[in-house]
Structures are given as C-alpha cells and as structure tokens.
Amino acid sequence: MRFPVNHSLPLAALILTAAGSAFAAERSADPPIAASGPAADYPVVVGEPFTVDGQVWTPVDQLNYDAVGQAIVGDGSGITGAHKTLPLPCYVEVTALDSGRTILVRLERRGPMTNAAIVELSPDAASQLNLAATGGPIRIRRVNPPEAERALLRQGGRAPERMETPEGLLKVLRRKLADQSPLLPAPAAGTVTTTPPPARNPSTSTPxxxxxxxxxxxPAAASTKxxxxxxxxxxxxxxxxxxxxxxxxxxxxxxxxxxxxxxxxxxxxxxxxxxxxxxxxxxxxxxxxxxxxxxxxxxxxxxxxxx
CATH class of the missing domain: 3.30.70.1070 (Sporulation related repeat)
Known part of the structure; x- marks a missing residue:
C-alpha cells in the first residue's frame, strides 16, 4: 500500500532554515552592549609612563594614596577628574583646604598635563567643592566607596558630601603643602623619575x-684668569x-x-x-x-x- 507524499514539506523546511540563518546573522551584527553597573568600573587601566615638561610620571595602582597639591578646573562632565598616576577609573575624596569641604570624585582621565597641579576637576566637581574657576589647594585621598555611591557618579549624579575636615587638620595639611616642593609629586604619589643626568666620568672619585x-x-679652554x-x-x-x-x-x-x-x-x-x-x-x-x-x-x- 502506498502512502500519499506531501511534496511541500521539504520546501517549508528549507524556508525555515534560511530564515533562522538570516536572524542569527542579524543578531551577530548588533553593536555590543555597553557595560553598566559595577562592570563599568572594569577593567582598571594603569598605563605606561609619560613625560610632562621633562618630568616622567609612572602610573601605579596605589591603594593608600593620600597627597596635597593644587587642583585646576578642566573639561569633563559629572563629578569626575583627571590624575597622572592613579589607575583609571578609581574613586577619591577631594578636600578643599580653604573650606574643609570634601566630595567624592571619579577619576577617569589622565592629566593634568602640567606639573603645577596634582589633579584636574570637571566643572561640576569644582562647583560641588566650591572651588574658584582657577582651582585651589586640595587634599586628594583614594577611597573604596559603596556601590550605591559609585553608581551615582557613573550616572552623572553627585554622591553625598563627606563630613567637613576640622580646622586643626586643615592647618596641618596647609603647612604640608607650603613646605613641599611644587615641582615634585607628594611622597604618596607613586613612582616618579627625572631626566637622566649627564654620563659620569669613570675617573671621578667615589662620592x-x-x-x-x-x-x-x-676647565675653560680660552680663559687663563x-x-x-x-x-x-x-x-x-x-x-x-x-x-x-x-x-x-x-x-x-x-x-x-x-x-x-x-x-x-x-x-x-x-x-x-x-x-x-x-x-x-x-x-x-x-x-x-x-x-x-x-x-x-x-x-x-x-x-x-x-x-
């Protein structure tokens, strides 16, 4: 006994297979989804050494970073900043030494490209800190804030302000800033080298x-005096x-x-x-x-x- 044959089934199967392949190709062409949530803070980038006005700065992942210096106001949006040696991104507390006001800042850029300043703040960060348009003296300290505060900064918001620094500690920090050389990083600022000295003469006595x-x-060639x-x-x-x-x-x-x-x-x-x-x-x-x-x-x- 012979059963009837439906010749349309192979054609239908072929159409379904082609449609599935086209859908898969379309999905693979979709742009990658940007990282969000805690994943937006990774990977952490340290980077290679670079030179600013003859001074070499070497980025380093330093957890206990705590330094004083000058802040300048630059570019960027949100409560963000730029730093020469800390890994990117990371989070720091910045204190204005004039007022003691302290805020949380997300560092996400390299800079500032001047040795006269230790950090560059976005206009929004400088506004929250009540800094002048030209910047001012600050303390910068690396911290590990809770995820809720990290999320606020990643989304362009502001984290709650910290307790103001007492005047006694501010006096100590101001004195530290006045005594340190503005041409050099603070002791906690990471590895820093300078332009290599001239080649030494092997015959020179041991220092x-x-x-x-x-x-x-x-000695001068032409002068006898x-x-x-x-x-x-x-x-x-x-x-x-x-x-x-x-x-x-x-x-x-x-x-x-x-x-x-x-x-x-x-x-x-x-x-x-x-x-x-x-x-x-x-x-x-x-x-x-x-x-x-x-x-x-x-x-x-x-x-x-x-x-």
Whole structure:
C-alpha cells in the first residue's frame, strides 16, 4: 500500500532554515552592549609612563594614596577628574583646604598635563567643592566607596558630601603643602623619575654618602684668569633655612665654575666641594632654584636644610 507524499514539506523546511540563518546573522551584527553597573568600573587601566615638561610620571595602582597639591578646573562632565598616576577609573575624596569641604570624585582621565597641579576637576566637581574657576589647594585621598555611591557618579549624579575636615587638620595639611616642593609629586604619589643626568666620568672619585655628585666640569679652554670665588654663606645666615644642594665635586675649580654659572656658593665637605643655591626661608621659595639646577642638567639636585 502506498502512502500519499506531501511534496511541500521539504520546501517549508528549507524556508525555515534560511530564515533562522538570516536572524542569527542579524543578531551577530548588533553593536555590543555597553557595560553598566559595577562592570563599568572594569577593567582598571594603569598605563605606561609619560613625560610632562621633562618630568616622567609612572602610573601605579596605589591603594593608600593620600597627597596635597593644587587642583585646576578642566573639561569633563559629572563629578569626575583627571590624575597622572592613579589607575583609571578609581574613586577619591577631594578636600578643599580653604573650606574643609570634601566630595567624592571619579577619576577617569589622565592629566593634568602640567606639573603645577596634582589633579584636574570637571566643572561640576569644582562647583560641588566650591572651588574658584582657577582651582585651589586640595587634599586628594583614594577611597573604596559603596556601590550605591559609585553608581551615582557613573550616572552623572553627585554622591553625598563627606563630613567637613576640622580646622586643626586643615592647618596641618596647609603647612604640608607650603613646605613641599611644587615641582615634585607628594611622597604618596607613586613612582616618579627625572631626566637622566649627564654620563659620569669613570675617573671621578667615589662620592661621599648621601651627597649627589656629578663629573667635574672641564676647565675653560680660552680663559687663563681664575674664576671668582662664589660667596660662601655664613652659618649665621643659613641657620634654620633651606638651600638647594646642586652637586659635589672633587675639584674646587670645577665647583667654582658651576657655582658661577648658577649664581650659587661653594663650601667644603671633607674631600669634596659642594655647590649650593640659597639660602631660602622655606621649601616653596627654594623650588624655582631647584628647577633651575635640574634644567642645567643636575638632576640629582635637591632641597635640604642649610644646617
């Protein structure tokens, strides 16, 4: 006995298979869905070292970051900011040292591209902090806020403000900012290197401990007249003050030449002759002289007490 054959079934199956393939291709062409919720904070990017005005900044994932410096107002939307070394994104509490007001900020950009400021805030973040249009002195501290506050910042909102910093602590932070060099990151700001110094002469004597040394400068070729001796600061003039230690030389003539070029003084320390700039009343006043010495090629120069 023969059963009737429905010749339309194979055709229907073929149509269904083709339709399924077209739907799958259409789905695969859909754009990827942007991360939302806690996933929007990952992956965390650290990044490679970069240079700003001759100073190398090396990003580092530092959990206990706590520093003072200057904030500037830049671009961006929401309560966000830019930082040179902290991973992106991450969250920080920023305190205005003038008022003690503290807010939560999401760092999501690299910057600021100036060594005069430690953080760049978006206009909304500066407004919440009541900072002037030109910025101001701040404290920045990395924190791990709850997910509800993270979500508020990711969506362009504001997290609840923190308790205002008491005046006693503000005075300590202001003093710390006044004493530190504006040309250098704060101690907790991550790994920082400077422009490499000139190649050292293998014949140069071994330097004394804790004293930066550079190769002796070659004597002037055309001049036979000895260079005038730079003024040597007296102990009564430097007591309780600050100087810029430029370098130490095994040759007095070389030390005098460098001191004459930079406008510094020469003093003897054991077998070496030190070149110093100053004295200055505080580290902030000594900072321009430190920058001058480093631009002249003495990258080991540092600010230290004159005593």
């Amino acid at each position: 004394a401990p804790a004293m930066p040394t550079v190769p002796d400068a070659p 000895p260079a005038p001796e730079a003024a040597r600061p007296r102990a009564s003039e430097t007591r309780g003050k600050w100087v810029v230690q430029v370098a130490a030389f095994s040759s007095q003539a070389s030390a005098r030449k460098v001191a004459g070029q930079l406008g510094g003084g020469v003093s003897q320390a054991g077998r070496f002759w030190r070149v110093r700039l100053g004295p200055y009343t505080n580290r902030a006043q000594a900072a321009p002289a430190l920058e001058k010495a480093r631009r002249a090629g003495y990258s080991d120069a540092r600010i230290q007490s004159a005593e």
